[in-house]
Amino acid sequence: MKIVLQNLTKKFPSRNRKSREDVIAVGDFTFEIPDGMLVGLLGPSGCGKSTTLNLICGLIKPTSGKIFFGDNDVTELPPENRGVGMVFQNYALYPHLTVKQNILFPLQNLKGKDKLSKSEMENRTLEAAHLVQIDELMERKPSELSGGQQQRVAIARALVKMPHVLLLDEPLSNLDARLRLQTREEIRKIQRKTKITTVFVTHDQEEAMSISDIIVVMKDGIVQQIGKPQEVYDSPVNLFVAKFLGTPPINVFHGRVKDNTLYLGDSPVLAAEGVADQEVTVGIRPEGFVLQEKGPLCCKLVQVEVMGRDISIVSTHEAFDGTAVRSIVDAENSLHAAGEYVHFALKPKKVLIFNKETEERIYL
Ligand code: ADP
Ligand code: MG
DSSP states (O other), rough: OEEEEEEEHHHHHHOOOOOSSSSEEEEEEEEEEEEEOEEEOOOOOTTSSSHHHHHHTTSSSSSSEEEEEETOTTTTOGGGGTTEEEEOOOOOOOTTTTHHHHHHHHHHHHOOOGGGHHHHHHHHHHHHHTTTTTTGTSSSOGGGHHHHHHHHHHHHHOOOOOOOOOEEEETTSSOOHHHHHHHHHHHHHHHHHHHHEEEEEEEEEHHHHOOEEEEEEEEEEEEEEEEEHHHHHSSBHHHHHHHHHSSSSOOEEEEEETTTEETTTTEEEEOOOOOEEEEEEEEOOOOGEEEEETTSSSEEEEEEEOOOEEEEEEEEEETBBBSSSEEEEEEEEGGSSSEEEEEEEGGGGGGEETTTTTOOOEEE
């Protein structure tokens, strides 16, 4: 089922006495989610992710704009008639019910033509449990499960109604690191298998990048960029997106373009053909540095961290906006990272230039 968001806007009344202006939780969000895709909705806390999800599932009504499932306008449709499965940010299983009863629960509430027979309900419950591999746990209570197992029960409960659309709001936030990784791979597998159009909300860029077909980066209720994870990483439209994606984060410098050349401090580091003379903000990805004896960028070496396959070089530079420049180079180069200074050449594709005021990208 494709989902169309059309100029979707949600404002909340301000609770702030000083400012009477409404909070724009989601502002003019237009996007068509293709059928069967997994879309990652990504942004810092408070940027409007949960509000967007609640609008799609129908728990809240938009201030303006429309939502379509396929060709149907569902904007006025109550949540129970939309055919969505949802896992909430703070999912809660019913503690007094067994796993099986928890999964079964949404089916028992179906009315009219949707009503199922006992054996149909039983079958659906077993199918959903099988899909998330908790067949063995059906008679346990939630308190007898690990966090990851509880999470799977919550997902099974969202899947049991065979929704056209699956909405997951930070579903992994309560899990430890290893389990997060495992569960996210599992969600991806289940999504591929069922081909349910899925919106996955997270503030964790790595999670969004690894699981999504498409990511949507939001800030203050406004969509910044939509694209395939690699495209958005390689070609962010502004400084916010550039900084939000990537670990270690992009290195931000104060720079200057003069005579078609990019300068960091006094050093000419890259050709900037066709860019007018101006002060700029420069982002360099950690993997954009190449150790080179006579390289144009000279940094003061702080330390070298061995990470096995790679080494991370920590250094400082007068034009750097922050405490330490982090670059990642092949471990074979470790011998060259000794002494008081390190010299780098830069990979042009990994150097991004932004307008100093608007922070919009300047394309080279
Ligand atoms: P996220 O899920 O990205 O952390 P939310 O969608 O929950 O963000 O919130 C977006 C903005 O809308 C925040 O500024 C939040 O305070 C505000 N907001 C969310 N729900 C309400 C509400 N029911 N009443 C007033 N403001 C709200
Ligand atoms: Mg939220």
